[in-house]
Amino acid sequence: MDQEYDNLIELYQEIILPSSISSVLYWDMETNKLPKMGVNYRSRQLGYLTKQQQKIWTSDKLRETLRKVENTNLNDFQKRNFNLIKRAYEVKNNLSENLLSEITKQSALTNEKWKVAKKSNDIGVVVDDFEKLFNLQKKYATEISKIREIKDPFSALIDYRDEGLNGVNVSKYFNEIKPFLIKTVKKKKDNYDNRFNNIKKLDLNKEEQKRITHLISDLFEYRYSGKASRGNIDEVEHPLTITCGPDDVRITVKFGNVFNVISSTNHELGHAIHKLNKNEKWNNLPVNNFGSPTQAEMISRYTENKIGKSFAFNDWMLSNFKNRFSSKFDEITSSEYNDFINLISPSTSRMNADEVSYGLHIIIRFEIERLLFNEKIMIKEVSQIWNEKYEKYLGVQVGNDGEGVLQDLHWFNTYWGYFHGYFMGDLIGSQIHYTMENELQDWESDLRTGDLSKLLKWQSKKIYSLGASYPILDHLVRLTGENLNVKYHKKYLENKLKL
């Protein structure tokens, strides 16, 4: 008798529908459709939708339905969906409302101050608000740790977002690979300035950059226009993917430097093909809507790097440049172009980091987060520690806070316990990549001819279509036959960089 389970799933629609509507409103804001003076009313609209969801989360009806479902016989799949809802329900119901509204307010304040601080390259401007926001986040993590009965608040925060991960296992993996990354950065660091002058000169106008974006979208079978379209490409200040519905996943691009456009388009397309290739029968279910940051970023970084910076992709891209654009490329060989794309060139910027430096960027942030949550350091020390770690791990001098601790909005906007996902994603992705290469040996030759269909099918079957059926580390075991092992990421980098 599944009536109660069906009731639960029906009730769940009242949570995901307003959320998909909020996404349309966010997309409208991010892509600058919203008139500037419309911001106030927009925040009321968003507040209304959040309130509708919160009403369901805290309703007697949901509580009752969960209780009834818990006492029925569920199969494993139903149980997984039930558990995903239950997990969120417990936190949403037991957090003090006051804390949430304080966080929202303080986050808005800190956000605004961050903008000023970033302009003046000085964390001093925002440090008091930053501290207030962090203290609220710590309270939030502490409440979650009580609700979920996980002792360490930082671990509780990570686990709530990213099932199965915590401060301890993430540290373990990061510590295992850190020395290798530091060594490799030191060894390979070189800027080859003159060698790549011809490539660097490539200067496409916006229309041409759009054509590049379309070309890559076609490669990844992302339909952004026409009768069968399930996506849309628009311009923004900070690229991101917005899911407005199961058949409406929109990516955004910031046009400018064409190599950044290629890499961020690949990243966002990774998110988009993930969302669009889920098992469509599950669209209304938690398995298709709950997901971990690590899973999401694993897929986008996989697409950006393992595929989008592979020799084969670079080959394909270069041949397209040669065909379409400029005679400047006539002399460039594919190995030169590949070397340029995969240059190890540590800098203060995470977004533009090479694949080796990238891990260290994330490790620095994760280490600082852990120190803060465990009260080993104070907010006012963060800037100094940040700079010291950059010097130590990457050999890079941070010129000012703007290019240092202020470079991303995340921390100033409640994204704590999130950064680890980008690099845990890299580690997991490398292990998956190894399995994939064993099973699909001709993926690179296919890609050189602009055909990714087999690879996409493989990933859809093995990853995308399973949604949140398993916590990410368990999913990895099912896929590769063994627990996460950082040796695969080492091996991947060694092969790529001919170490």
Add this chain to the structure above:
Amino acid sequence: MDQEYDNLIELYQEIILPSSISSVLYWDMETNKLPKMGVNYRSRQLGYLTKQQQKIWTSDKLRETLRKVENTNLNDFQKRNFNLIKRAYEVKNNLSENLLSEITKQSALTNEKWKVAKKSNDIGVVVDDFEKLFNLQKKYATEISKIREIKDPFSALIDYRDEGLNGVNVSKYFNEIKPFLIKTVKKKKDNYDNRFNNIKKLDLNKEEQKRITHLISDLFEYRYSGKASRGNIDEVEHPLTITCGPDDVRITVKFGNVFNVISSTNHELGHAIHKLNKNEKWNNLPVNNFGSPTQAEMISRYTENKIGKSFAFNDWMLSNFKNRFSSKFDEITSSEYNDFINLISPSTSRMNADEVSYGLHIIIRFEIERLLFNEKIMIKEVSQIWNEKYEKYLGVQVGNDGEGVLQDLHWFNTYWGYFHGYFMGDLIGSQIHYTMENELQDWESDLRTGDLSKLLKWQSKKIYSLGASYPILDHLVRLTGENLNVKYHKKYLENKLKL
């Protein structure tokens, strides 16, 4: 003690907020941001928002609050707001739910069939569904006539939408002016084909047409970009204005023939400046959200024609053409250009009609609606009667149903009892225009220099800022000191056309 009244107004926000969110979703669809495959989920999102509103309309809480407020002492302004809610409440609560969902379904079907019918220029394709939809609309009007205790269903339908208007008074005004319109069309009808060849040649590309749209938007003080923006201009198939919030009113344009662009931009800007110049203190109140079709179309047609086809506007526009674009305009005099814009040239198309023919287009539709609702004719006769009336009133042969009865979607999409508003708006607008010209004698010289500020201020004070404080015909009396009299429209046309 206003607590109960405040409660009512607060409850009312739960009705207008989701409606403003739906507007964003519609804007997203109309401007083709929504991927084609996303349509199904979009209809679920819209359904969700409608359901949230309907929940409030039919809630015990609203019923109770209305009852309590009715028994308190309200001032006139509060009473007006109360009455506007009450009026809608009575209909929303008493209509049979079944009927509404049948109408929605049949409307979607008829809509689709209309597209096919229009392509094949044959009403036969849609006639059965058209009849079903009309019968449902008639039931709807009949239910409203019972709820609102207005005998004639057609009148009840009009009055519910357009407070104070009904089949009888609209007929009266239309019949008073019809002979004059027929006579004038006959007298002035001429196509001057050769005389205007130079002007007709003007062929601006899309970017240039956009600049024209911006130029006109600036004239009307419509801010579509930048820090103080409260609007946005985008492209669509069928121009319309969409209100996504009190500081977020977006207009849309279909680029193509530059003279159509000018005229439809003026029309949509009329809607936009109306919405944006309401009394902002009343933004959360019914007086600013309920409005009659006649008031809305009065203002947009006023802007399109009384201002946007005035000699002064044409002068200003022509001088801008001469400055900005083509040497082709060197020889054109302002009186020639004005004659071209105001050419009397009856045709089958309402959208592109001149100011005299326009009234007859609306009268034909209104007469057919009234005949149908009063069961004097049948749906299957509509096409033939349409064509006969076009021959009789406008001297125009309708080539096929596509350019005849199928030209607009309105009737095939439940817009019955709506068309009258466009021409009632013209009649009312002419009377207002006379008063305005008495009070602001230099509006035309101001406009010639591109300054409409005094006129806009006058209209804001006298019309926009009053919202729905009064039914449109009462508002007219307050503004002009007398009841609606069609002599003003006659006079306006006589002056303009030098009859």
